[in-house]
Amino acid sequence: MNYDELRKNARINMNNVCRGCKRCDGIACAGEVPGIGGVGSGEGFIENVRALSRVKLELKTLHNVKKPDISSEIFGENVSFPVLPAPMAGMKSNFGGYFTEYEFASILANACKELRLMYTSADGPDPNMFNAGIEAIKNTGVPSIVFIKPRGVKEVIEKIKVAEEAGAKAVGMDVDGAGLILMVRSGQEVGPKNTDELKEIISSTSLPVVLKGIMTVEEAKIAYESGAKGIVVSNHGGRVLEAAMATCDVLPEIAEKFKRKMAIFVDGGVRSGVDVLKMLALGADAVIVGRPVAIAAHGGRIDGVKWLLKNYADELYQAMILTGTPDVHINSEIECFGNNILIKIKERGTWRV
Template sequence: MDLKVIRAQAKEQLKGYCRVCPVCDGRACSGEVPGMGGTGSGIGFRNNLKALEAYQLNMRTLHGAKNPSIETELFGVPLASPIMAAPMTGTPYNMGGAISERDFIGMIVSGSKQAGTLGWTGDGADPAMYASGLEAIAAEQGHGIPIIKPRDQEVIKELIHRAEATGVKAVGVDIDGAGLVTMALKGQPVGPKTLDELKEIIHSTKLPFILKGIMTVDEAEAAVAAGASAIVVSNHGGRILDSTPGAAEVLPAIAAAVKGKIAVLADGGVRSGTDVLKLLALGADGVLVGRPLVVGAFGGGAEGVKGLLEKMAAELKQAMILTGCNSIKEIHAGVIYKPE
């Protein structure tokens, strides 16, 4: 994988929608929703990166972690690393449309599988977006996880049943999509869910159910009470509500409250394997990556997605060697530097 070539090709393909900045921090694209930016001032987007940057690592080299294992699993699915592709949709209005929705999500799902991990797919105002994701997952023998917007109850259940028919590993709702501007513009009703409504959705399937977009302890505890199998600590990439904290800021308290009762995943501002290590040390069981993989897909197809995921996995392994972690399970809060 030639990262310079991938970035150059992606910049051309994404022209007018993503500048493929040297540092993807949301400054150049603030307020560009639809587009690749964060909503409003873009603070929520930038806070994801700032939150990760605020944490430093304790370097340790007197130990036996010479060749750490980064393998893990999710819902019984073995993963080569805890790094997965976040659900992303909207190539026409978010990414310029140089690649079709179906081709894009196919690159994400296939590239993720080739890297030994899982690609998640999304939902959007155009029904073809969700359908494209299911087609991509079906093409990889069910190796993927579809996420549905918080639509009407019966619509969600129908979309879950369609996912079940493709043999997916799990299914979920990105509850933080309740305020998506793009959905509103396209006349697609979305909104918050009560605890009873959430229970109704979860009990409609035997698949593991994921609630994506949790940013507070009380809502993490509500997800446990409703019977969810996993949560994703996420502010939707800063694309929903302006001035939200970064995911890494709220993750430790959430993990302290519910880890062990439910799988805790996280996303937001992940740009390297070191960022992945930080989130794992702060309490996450796995990590989702979004915008960097858009660059990988538009610049190098499935191979570009695979290459970037493998690059982050290699960085994670190197960071584990230098912090004394021999396996994913051995990553702990002591990895994080805390000044006296």
């Protein structure tokens, strides 16, 4: 199995909704929402990939890091490496209808269980989308974060209770879904959340609450002061606001203020284990990957997802050797030169989420 095979099979199985591009960069699918692309011109998606490619690492091989430790801990769960599949749903509208919602959720949940990773489940306009992830969690027992759209407070709390009963390790709300037109048109309540609403939601559960879609220091501060235990630096894969900044560009400032205060996750444009290392060095505690995982699932089911994620782990391990990085709790400095960012990885870190 290799990525070319996965891409070819996925292109067929997704009815060409995804072209299975060699470089998944958002250009061929620009504007295809619903679908797998970025909204409008697609620049939000494209810039995530483009900006991360401008981040460079110092090559270092005269050191004692011979066997780096890529394992981590997320909300008390030991994981083999700090990568999670993104919460994804909408099989018919976004991915061509090859899988049912439950089939897709089950593939990802089982792959995570076998690889000792944390799974994330999704929510969406169709109730089957949320229910599929819950059933996958129940049937596998995989450690998980259950994400809920920014619905009305009462409905969010009801869904949190469902997540608790399913055995979730944490719950999340993808607040960047506040303007999802498909949900608004179907009469479902989604929208921004003020501080009082956040506090009511967060205080309703003993589980850690993660807010996904945080792109500024100001909103990270609101999340922290409202009681959130984690945030996801995310622009929803460029699928909600065409002109959004790239996640890797805003991550360092957010991490500078809130590292060790909250768990910091990030998504957007990650296409390799080297990209995972870049995001960790920019300040993330763990990295979330979306479209490549969906391609791998459609191209090779569980084996495809496992192959992709194992490949990321191998690439991360190799990159850590070649940068003198002993473990994933990274301390680094950032320098700018021209249009590029250079990351200088320093001594061992100690923080675990």
